[in-house]
Amino acid sequence: MTAKSKITRRTLLAGASGTLIASRAAWAQQPSEVKVGLLVPISGLYARPGTVMREGAEMAIDHINTQGGVKALGGAKLKLVVLDSGDTTEKAKNAAQRMVAQETDLVAASGAYLSSFTLAVTEVTERANLPMLTLSYSDLITERGFKYVFQTAATAGSQARQALPQIIKLAETASGKRPKTVAILTDNTGASIASAKAMREGLLAENQLQLIVDETFTPPLADATSLVQKIRSAKPDLLFFLPTVISDAKLLLEKMNEFGLGQGKIPTISFGIAIAEPDMLQTVSPELLQGVLTCVASWGAKGHEALIAELKTRYKEPWMTQNAISTYGDMWVIKDALEKAGKADRVAVGEALRTMDGGPSKYYPLGEIKFDEKGRRVGAGMTIVQWQAGVPVTVFPPELALAKPFWPKS
Amino acid sequence: MLRMRSLLPPLLFTLAYAVVSLGVTNSYYQLILTLVPVWAVFGLSWNLLSGYTGLISFGHAAFFGIGAYATALGQIYFDISPWLLIPVAAMLGGIAGLLIGFPTFRLQGHYFALAMLAYPLAILYVFEWLGFQEVTLPIKRDAPIAYMQFADPRFYTLLGLAIMLATIVLTQMIERSRFGMALLAIKQNEAAAEAAGINTLAWKLRAITLSGAIAAAIGGFYAQVLLVVTPQSVFGMLVSAQALTVAMFGGVGTVWGPVIGSVILIPLAEILHAEAGARIPGIQGVIFGIAIVCVILMAPEGLFWKLRDLVRKRSAKATTDVPPEAAAANVTTLKPAARQRAAKGEVMLEVKNLSRSFGGLKAVQDVSFKLHKNEILGIIGPNGAGKTTLFNLLNGFLKPSQGEVLIDGRNMSGQRPHVICEAGIGRTFQVMRPFLRMSILDNVVVGAYVRARSDDEARKMAADAVVRVGLSAVADRVAGELSTKELRLMELARAIAGQPRILLLDETLAGLGHGEADEVVAVIQQLARDGMTIAIIEHTMQAMVRLVDSFLVLDHGAVITEGLPEVVTRDSRVIEAYLGKKWVGHAAN
Numbered sequence: 001m002t003a004k005s006k007i008t009r010r011t012l013l014a015g016a017s018g019t020l021i022a023s024r025a026a027w028a029q030q031p032s033e034v035k036v037g038l039l040v041p042i043s044g045l046y047a048r049p050g051t052v053m054r055e056g057a058e059m060a061i062d063h064i065n066t067q068g069g070v071k072a073l074g075g076a077k078l079k080l081v082v083l084d085s086g087d088t089t090e091k092a093k094n095a096a097q098r099m100v101a102q103e104t105d106l107v108a109a110s111g112a113y114l115s116s117f118t119l120a121v122t123e124v125t126e127r128a129n130l131p132m133l134t135l136s137y138s139d140l141i142t143e144r145g146f147k148y149v150f151q152t153a154a155t156a157g158s159q160a161r162q163a164l165p166q167i168i169k170l171a172e173t174a175s176g177k178r179p180k181t182v183a184i185l186t187d188n189t190g191a192s193i194a195s196a197k198a199m200r201e202g203l204l205a206e207n208q209l210q211l212i213v214d215e216t217f218t219p220p221l222a223d224a225t226s227l228v229q230k231i232r233s234a235k236p237d238l239l240f241f242l243p244t245v246i247s248d249a250k251l252l253l254e255k256m257n258e259f260g261l262g263q264g265k266i267p268t269i270s271f272g273i274a275i276a277e278p279d280m281l282q283t284v285s286p287e288l289l290q291g292v293l294t295c296v297a298s299w300g301a302k303g304h305e306a307l308i309a310e311l312k313t314r315y316k317e318p319w320m321t322q323n324a325i326s327t328y329g330d331m332w333v334i335k336d337a338l339e340k341a342g343k344a345d346r347v348a349v350g351e352a353l354r355t356m357d358g359g360p361s362k363y364y365p366l367g368e369i370k371f372d373e374k375g376r377r378v379g380a381g382m383t384i385v386q387w388q389a390g391v392p393v394t395v396f397p398p399e400l401a402l403a404k405p406f407w408p409k410s
Numbered sequence: 411m412l413r414m415r416s417l418l419p420p421l422l423f424t425l426a427y428a429v430v431s432l433g434v435t436n437s438y439y440q441l442i443l444t445l446v447p448v449w450a451v452f453g454l455s456w457n458l459l460s461g462y463t464g465l466i467s468f469g470h471a472a473f474f475g476i477g478a479y480a481t482a483l484g485q486i487y488f489d490i491s492p493w494l495l496i497p498v499a500a501m502l503g504g505i506a507g508l509l510i511g512f513p514t515f516r517l518q519g520h521y522f523a524l525a526m527l528a529y530p531l532a533i534l535y536v537f538e539w540l541g542f543q544e545v546t547l548p549i550k551r552d553a554p555i556a557y558m559q560f561a562d563p564r565f566y567t568l569l570g571l572a573i574m575l576a577t578i579v580l581t582q583m584i585e586r587s588r589f590g591m592a593l594l595a596i597k598q599n600e601a602a603a604e605a606a607g608i609n610t611l612a613w614k615l616r617a618i619t620l621s622g623a624i625a626a627a628i629g630g631f632y633a634q635v636l637l638v639v640t641p642q643s644v645f646g647m648l649v650s651a652q653a654l655t656v657a658m659f660g661g662v663g664t665v666w667g668p669v670i671g672s673v674i675l676i677p678l679a680e681i682l683h684a685e686a687g688a689r690i691p692g693i694q695g696v697i698f699g700i701a702i703v704c705v706i707l708m709a710p711e712g713l714f715w716k717l718r719d720l721v722r723k724r725s726a727k728a729t730t731d732v733p734p735e736a737a738a739a740n741v742t743t744l745k746p747a748a749r750q751r752a753a754k755g756e757v758m759l760e761v762k763n764l765s766r767s768f769g770g771l772k773a774v775q776d777v778s779f780k781l782h783k784n785e786i787l788g789i790i791g792p793n794g795a796g797k798t799t800l801f802n803l804l805n806g807f808l809k810p811s812q813g814e815v816l817i818d819g820r821n822m823s824g825q826r827p828h829v830i831c832e833a834g835i836g837r838t839f840q841v842m843r844p845f846l847r848m849s850i851l852d853n854v855v856v857g858a859y860v861r862a863r864s865d866d867e868a869r870k871m872a873a874d875a876v877v878r879v880g881l882s883a884v885a886d887r888v889a890g891e892l893s894t895k896e897l898r899l900m901e902l903a904r905a906i907a908g909q910p911r912i913l914l915l916d917e918t919l920a921g922l923g924h925g926e927a928d929e930v931v932a933v934i935q936q937l938a939r940d941g942m943t944i945a946i947i948e949h950t951m952q953a954m955v956r957l958v959d960s961f962l963v964l965d966h967g968a969v970i971t972e973g974l975p976e977v978v979t980r981d982s983r984v985i986e987a988y989l990g991k992k993w994v995g996h997a998a999n
Contacts, residue, residue, distance in 0.1 A: 089640050
């Protein structure tokens with residue numbers, strides 16, 4: 001859009017001689033500071049998760065800078081530029097346009113929480129050749145043939161595929177018998193629908209599970225009685241519960257308890273972060289939550305103990321959700337890409353991200369710091385988190401688990 | 411000439427806007443410059459229905475979203491270019507308008523507003539259920555222009571401006587035509603409009619169809635700008651609210667309102683979001699809300715009208731030092747003359763055994779009378795006697811439970827009011843509903859359309875009607891500045907502008923002083939002399955005795971007597987109905 005991106009485009013086309021001149025120019029004005037963007041909702045409905053993402057990013061930037069900054073750039077420090085994506089797709093798109101138009105020296109960015117925001121935002125960043133890392137896990141994000149979007153989390157479809165066998169194994173080892181029947185209770189938001197769809201269309205059958213209750217609701221729920229009644233009469237071995245809104249999670253858990261199905265009578269497995277947000281504890285008692293499992297893209301896990309402790313003291317967050325740890329990791333990935341690119345230039349950073357092979361992942365679950373041709377992280381795993389004594393802790397995969405999972409006794 | 415003059419401001423505005431936007435290279439500012447015409451057009455589409463008819467729609471997102479999804483899905487599944495899809499979207503929006511309007515226009519006021527609210531919310535869930543939570547427009551790297559994907563964001567702004575200019579011109583054309591007049595008449599008083607010969611349902615359906623088409627077209631363009639379509643971003647409450655906000659802020663019922671609202675509010679919201687929001691997240695919403703509340707408090711009808719009133723006041727102060735008495739004296743006064751009773755001519759209107767009951771209450775029972783050509787019939791009776799109900803039965807507001815209304819020998823009972831108006835019955839109302847911001851002449855034009863074939867003819871007929879009631883000297887003043895008497899005369903002019911043969915006057919003398927009543931009486935007498943047949947309701951006897959040829963007296967919905975004024979006023983049953991039994995004896999003395 002601006003003079004800068006024009007130069008870079010010409011650079012690409014002009015070939016070797018041009019590259020030489022450009023890189024010499026970059027060398028000549030070696031920056032002491034490199035700007036990294038963070039485009040997340042810090043106002044409106046999604047301000048809470050957005051704020052946690054900012055906390056994760058700030059921590060990472062501090063750690064990188066105190067450890068000597070970007071060495072390939074003569075120890076240049078990273079500087080975080082935070083933009084508010086607001087609470088609508090239009091606001092997110094406007095903010096993205098502002099980011100590429102006014103922060104012309106950004107080398108990469110992270111964002112934008114909700115996958116519909118990320119979809120809109122990346123339409124802008126792609127056209128501006130700005131590399132964008134995201135924890136949003138809609139499959140659509142990396143199915144558009146974009147070159148500058150990098151998905152660090154396993155996609156929604158893949159998460160369900162990974163989680164199901166683990167949950168069955170867990171149930172089998174803990175209770176001694178293999179679950180046969182399941183109920184799905186999902187809201188109709190994008191991520192939930194994607195996970196439920198993957199289960200209905202093959203995953204359940206592959207795992208020899210029979211779907212006996214299948215209910216979709218529109219958040220926010222006013223009353224969960226009829227839903228819970230259906231579950232009580234069908235008596236499934238497992239309940240997959242996919243809420244996005246915290247109040248829905250609370251309402252259903254309380255109603256389950258009221259009907260005598262709570263606290264593990266029917267083991268409840270959720271997808272997504274809603275049921276493990278710190279805000280849950282403000283309205284639901286820890287006893288009700290005890291044993292509830294949820295499958296998330298990422299979580300504070302083994303090896304992150306120091307980070308979890310720092311997040312607790314610095315920001316008073318009770319535990320480290322996927323939003324904090326993923327964004328923390330994003331900053332390190334951008335830093336590594338800068339080291340590889342050797343210059344503070346967004347196109348070069350994009351190229352570095354596409355070609356990098358950073359070895360096993362430290363901050364995202366499993367896999368490597370390496371992206372496939374679609375921009376998806378190679379081998380991206382997921383985590384299963386369980387509420388234990390008022391804290392959701394990572395219980396799967398074993399190499400990252402902070403606690404052993406237990407199967408609620410019926 | 412008039413057309414050129416009205417075309418010039420939007421052309422100049424669009425040109426100036428285009429020049430400014432061409433100079434902006436920052437892609438973020440350019441995006442804001444693109445969104446301004448988008449929301450302005452959406453506001454204009456809302457204004458076309460709600461601004462002019464007064465039927466508030468809380469659900470314009472329904473059309474906007476249909477357009478956006480049509481444009482997005484057409485590209486994804488059929489690989490059609492948005493250049494084609496946006497017109498298709500407009501067509502779909504128009505059809506949706508028709509489908510939504512037909513059942514919903516049965517409702518009025520708040521009920522209409524609430525019903526409209528339901529449509530986008532219902533459609534939102536349908537699209538979620540269909541699995542269109544997130545739809546992205548495919549990127550076309552090889553043929554960007556053919557798919558409206560410009561590398562230079564200025565093209566989007568220019569395209570948005572072109573749509574805005576087209577919408578403004580269209581709205582202006584409507585505003586000045588029979589279409590706009592009909593909508594305004596509906597806003598003021600739907601019943602009166604229907605009585606003035608306007609087929610209100612047909613015009614409302616046309617308005618919502620056009621409005622839906624424009625909203626869908628701009629929704630399609632918006633999808634093209636945003637590149638991502640989600641149910642919330644096109645069907646959500648905030649989208650419907652956006653149309654209301656820009657229109658109400660800028661001014662309702664004028665073509666400039668939504669444009670002004672959009673030009674101010676859209677950049678303001680963005681600047682607040684970028685500047686204030688960066689310091690205190692969320693503060694932008696608070697400031698934005700307070701700003702809107704303040705403006706609405708100070709200019710409840712919107713900025714445009716406030717500014718126009720200010721300009722008017724200033725220019726009025728500067729130019730007119732003519733004392734108001736002089737202006738009032740300009741009203742041609744006709745002296746009431748002793749009336750020569752008309753000979754009984756042919757029967758214009760015959761009512762046979764007309765009855766209407768509301769549940770157990772018999773509001774009108776078994777009323778029969780004849781109205782002869784050139785006659786003035788006074789229908790009197792105490793409050794609640796059923797006079798206005800009788801009129802409502804005559805002009806079609808109510809369907810009779812029994813009986814017949816014969817106009818020229820044809821039974822017209824049960825017909826819609828505008829049909830009866832076309833058959834030659836005009837009426838005025840007890841409660842006046844003038845269009846306060848319009849000139850007297852414009853107020854009267856509404857009544858002329860029932861007979862006029864063209865806009866010019868309508869104006870001529872209206873001017874003629876204004877002369878006949880003696881208001882020609884003040885014809886250009888806005889109705890808001892008139893006295894009660896002048897408003898009564900104006901209503902009379904509106905009723906006769908459609909050249910009815912029979913005129914039903916509902917308490918035309920109510921609220922007038924002695925001298926004023928005389929002036930109005932004189933005008934009515936003159937109309938009768940010119941060949942009009944008149945039925946007039948009144949409960950004050952005095953002025954009526956001098957005015958009418960004969961009386962029809964109603965009490966408890968039934969005719970108690972009829973005849974010459976001298977006879978009727980002495981009738982003991984009439985005195986009893988008006989004053990009670992004990993006065994019958996006094997009156998006899």
